[in-house]
Amino acid sequence: MPQELLKEQWPNAIDVITIGATSQEGGTRDRAIKVGGQNGLPYLFEESDMPNKPVIAMEVFDIEPVDWPDTLKKPYGDVLSNPVEWAKKCETEFKADLIALRLAGTHPDAGNKSESDAVKLVKDIIANVKIPLIILGSNDEEKDNLILPKCAEVTKGEKCLIGDAAQKNYKTLTAACLAYGHNIIAESPIDINIAKQLNILITEMGLPSDRIIINPTVGALGYGLEYAYSIMERGRIAALGGDKMLAQPFICFVGQEAWRAKEAKASASEFPEWGKELERGILWEAVTASAFLQAGADILIMRHPKSIEIVKENINQLLQK
Amino acid sequence: MALSGLDIYKRLPKTNCRKCGFPTCLAFAMQLAKKAVALDKCPEITDEGKAALEASAQPPIKLITIGEGDKKLEIGNENVLFRHEEKFFHPTGVGIILQDSLSDEDITDRLAVINKLHFERIGQEISINLVAVKQTSDSAKFAAAVKKISEATPLGLVLISNDAQSIKAAAAPIAKKRPLIYAADSKNYKEFAALAKELSIPLVAKDADLEKLAELTKSINSEGVDSLILDTAEKPLNKKIWDLTQIRRLALKKNYRPLGYPTLTIIKNNDTYEQVIEACIYILKYTGIVLLEGFDPYQILPVLTLRQNIYTDPQKPLQVEPKAYPIGQVTSDSPVLITTNFSLSFYTVLGELEASKVPAYLVSVDTEGMSVLTAWAAEKFTSDKISESLNKFEIPKKVSHNNIIIPGYVAVMSGDLEEKSGRKVIVGPREAAGIPSFLRNLNS
Numbered sequence: 186m187p188q189e190l191l192k193e194q195w196p197n198a199i200d201v202i203t204i205g206a207t208s209q210e211g212g213t214r215d216r217a218i219k220v221g222g223q224n225g226l227p228y229l230f231e232e233s234d235m236p237n238k239p240v241i242a243m244e245v246f247d248i249e250p251v252d253w254p255d256t257l258k259k260p261y262g263d264v265l266s267n268p269v270e271w272a273k274k275c276e277t278e279f280k281a282d283l284i285a286l287r288l289a290g291t292h293p294d295a296g297n298k299s300e301s302d303a304v305k306l307v308k309d310i311i312a313n314v315k316i317p318l319i320i321l322g323s324n325d326e327e328k329d330n331l332i333l334p335k336c337a338e339v340t341k342g343e344k345c346l347i348g349d350a351a352q353k354n355y356k357t358l359t360a361a362c363l364a365y366g367h368n369i370i371a372e373s374p375i376d377i378n379i380a381k382q383l384n385i386l387i388t389e390m391g392l393p394s395d396r397i398i399i400n401p402t403v404g405a406l407g408y409g410l411e412y413a414y415s416i417m418e419r420g421r422i423a424a425l426g427g428d429k430m431l432a433q434p435f436i437c438f439v440g441q442e443a444w445r446a447k448e449a450k451a452s453a454s455e456f457p458e459w460g461k462e463l464e465r466g467i468l469w470e471a472v473t474a475s476a477f478l479q480a481g482a483d484i485l486i487m488r489h490p491k492s493i494e495i496v497k498e499n500i501n502q503l504l505q506k
Numbered sequence: 507m508a509l510s511g512l513d514i515y516k517r518l519p520k521t522n523c524r525k526c527g528f529p530t531c532l533a534f535a536m537q538l539a540k541k542a543v544a545l546d547k548c549p550e551i552t553d554e555g556k557a558a559l560e561a562s563a564q565p566p567i568k569l570i571t572i573g574e575g576d577k578k579l580e581i582g583n584e585n586v587l588f589r590h591e592e593k594f595f596h597p598t599g600v601g602i603i604l605q606d607s608l609s610d611e612d613i614t615d616r617l618a619v620i621n622k623l624h625f626e627r628i629g630q631e632i633s634i635n636l637v638a639v640k641q642t643s644d645s646a647k648f649a650a651a652v653k654k655i656s657e658a659t660p661l662g663l664v665l666i667s668n669d670a671q672s673i674k675a676a677a678a679p680i681a682k683k684r685p686l687i688y689a690a691d692s693k694n695y696k697e698f699a700a701l702a703k704e705l706s707i708p709l710v711a712k713d714a715d716l717e718k719l720a721e722l723t724k725s726i727n728s729e730g731v732d733s734l735i736l737d738t739a740e741k742p743l744n745k746k747i748w749d750l751t752q753i754r755r756l757a758l759k760k761n762y763r764p765l766g767y768p769t770l771t772i773i774k775n776n777d778t779y780e781q782v783i784e785a786c787i788y789i790l791k792y793t794g795i796v797l798l799e800g801f802d803p804y805q806i807l808p809v810l811t812l813r814q815n816i817y818t819d820p821q822k823p824l825q826v827e828p829k830a831y832p833i834g835q836v837t838s839d840s841p842v843l844i845t846t847n848f849s850l851s852f853y854t855v856l857g858e859l860e861a862s863k864v865p866a867y868l869v870s871v872d873t874e875g876m877s878v879l880t881a882w883a884a885e886k887f888t889s890d891k892i893s894e895s896l897n898k899f900e901i902p903k904k905v906s907h908n909n910i911i912i913p914g915y916v917a918v919m920s921g922d923l924e925e926k927s928g929r930k931v932i933v934g935p936r937e938a939a940g941i942p943s944f945l946r947n948l949n950s
Binding site for chain 1: 588589590622625627716717720721742743744747748751752755756759760762764765778779780782783786787790791802803804805807808809811812814815816818820850854857877937939
């Protein structure tokens with residue numbers, strides 16, 4: 186008798202999170218994006234379903250990035266100093282699924298932009314692009330706690346995704362997401378126990394688990410990728426096995442990590458043995474993203490339009506029936 | 507699956523005859539379970555018991571060797587589906603496909619690039635393993651191309667053709683180098699198996715259907731050939747992931763012998779970027795060998811880096827020996843930089859230090875392989891530990907000044923460290939990339 190295939194059925198599925206609201210749903214977006222809902226390990230369609238495909242958000246900064254290599258700046262042309270134009274370009278030209286607005290310039294060491302600057306920019310972006318929005322702080326706790334609630338308030342009804350909440354600083358942001366109907370990013374330092382703990386803390390404040398996205402904190406290819414890869418696999422296996430406090434979609438900040446890597450940035454004259462600089466950078470980001478898709482990533486935050494095009498094609502191939 | 511000592515004991519004669527050198531059969535069984543002793547030490551075991559124990563003593567995925575000497579490739583013998591359960595043991599063999607229709611000059615040019623596809627990352631050499639030669643011409647041209655390539659590369663070879671006669675003509679002269687031959691299918695397997703047996707070389711068994719593939723390996727086994735690698739032919743990406751996952755699951759969870767071999771995948775996509783992405787996905791999803799056509803360094807570096815990442819032991823981070831490393835032509839005035847002994851931290855700092863061209867001492871503190879922030883949080887990278895390392899590595903004898911530079915991320919320990927070490931602490935940059943400009947400013 187031939188050996189039967191080993192098909193795994195799991196008792197639990199990942200929560201479905203909706204980002205963005207159309208006019209019927211109380212917002213002004215032209216579409217809502219759903220992520221999550223899968224009831225098995227990634228891309229094993231003989232035994233499980235993935236009702237919502239992974240999506241890609243493009244990063245837009247409120248100040249011109251200083252540490253981007255020329256190969257990354259070039260496709261953006263002259264919009265890097267104009268966040269609204271930048272966001273529009275991502276929407277129309279690069280076909281981003283979402284915009285991830287990073288309010289880096291509000292950091293006290295990076296320009297210290299005010300609450301009103303941030304709020305104005307968020308309003309401008311909402312008025313000028315129609316895809317769902319992710320709003321990110323500057324990683325300065327105090328400033329984020331001041332600014333993010335204001336941004337949440339002026340985008341009430343838009344069902345944004347706002348982050349990041351961390352174990353030591355989640356209350357203000359959770360309260361704001363709760364009050365204004367947004368989703369939250371819960372960040373943990375490559376540690377599923379902390380990820381779970383933080384989700385419990387956030388849900389205890391009344392925000393339902395289907396409004397949380399887990400940021401497991403990823404590293405780039407060659408720079409600790411394997412730590413996050415295994416943490417995500419472990420988290421997903423626990424979630425599918427029944428742990429509802431880990432059953433949330435993953436967001437991976439691929440672009441910021443990949444473009445810090447020397448292999449993505451260094452010139453070909455510096456390292457001739459590494460080959461062409463532009464292609465090398467593009468692949469560094471695309472391979473990092475594709476690897477995390479295999480660990481269960483649902484939202485990828487990316488930078489280079491060509492890397493995004495490659496990963497989108499990869500997602501299409503993965504989902505091909 | 508490995509048997510426990512008690513499972514083994516049940517199959518032993520239970521006579522406690524001591525001929526094996528152990529006081530009881532149970533004691534012998536325990537040693538067998540640890541693989542510390544061989545089963546043939548037991549003279550009284552029944553043939554039946556022996557057969558059962560020998561079968562279970564084999565690894566669930568057979569170890570296959572291709573090539574020879576220090577470039578030989580070993581794949582298979584894996585124990586887990588997820589690396590966090592233990593680790594992945596035998597890194598995927600990465601190979602480049604060349605067609606036999608290339609001119610001699612093209613072959614020489616390409617191999618000049620291919621032979622250089624090895625890189626140093628975090629103290630390890632990462633390299634491609636194989637060159638695959640694909641038949642598109644007649645038998646004579648194929649044999650000539652294989653001969654030329656074999657002479658021009660130390661890497662292992664894969665010979666791709668569905669014509670056993672062509673493979674034989676090409677493989678026979680280089681059989682000593684243990685090339686892999688590709689591929690036996692349900693129609694030609696007798697010829698291919700005879701060839702693999704005659705030349706003692708490994709063979710790929712290929713069928714798009716897993717059940718038929720299992721039948722095929724059984725048929726090949728009965729021809730006396732057991733050095734096999736599996737291929738499930740060309741199919742869409744997610745179907746391939748499914749096949750690779752099933753083969754690994756069935757081998758590990760069911761100890762299913764007919765699919766208990768490593769796998770091979772050939773990338774058909776020739777898009778510059780997509781073929782790299784596909785190769786990486788198959789590495790993540792268990793393939794034993796991946797063959798692609800692209801061989802530009804920018805395509806291969808990410809593939810080899812991903813393989814290095816994923817085959818790292820999750821329980822044992824890569825470490826360097828804790829000591830004071832002199833970088834460049836150091837003098838007693840050279841700056842002293844402190845970092846951890848986590849390979850990634852150490853080599854990232856080392857790379858920037860070398861790029862800065864400023865001679866310096868780099869002190870790697872024993873943090874048990876933890877990175878700067880993790881070690882600091884776990885109290886493995888403390889003022890006491892750093893002070894102790896400075897003395898142990900004789901920094902006071904090596905330099906005449908009193909300054910040390912610490913990573914920006916642990917700036918908070920400056921005061922305490924100054925007190926404990928009696929040295930002036932300078933806070934360096936947070937990211938290694940800032941080191942060259944930091945050192946230049948320090949000197950001016």
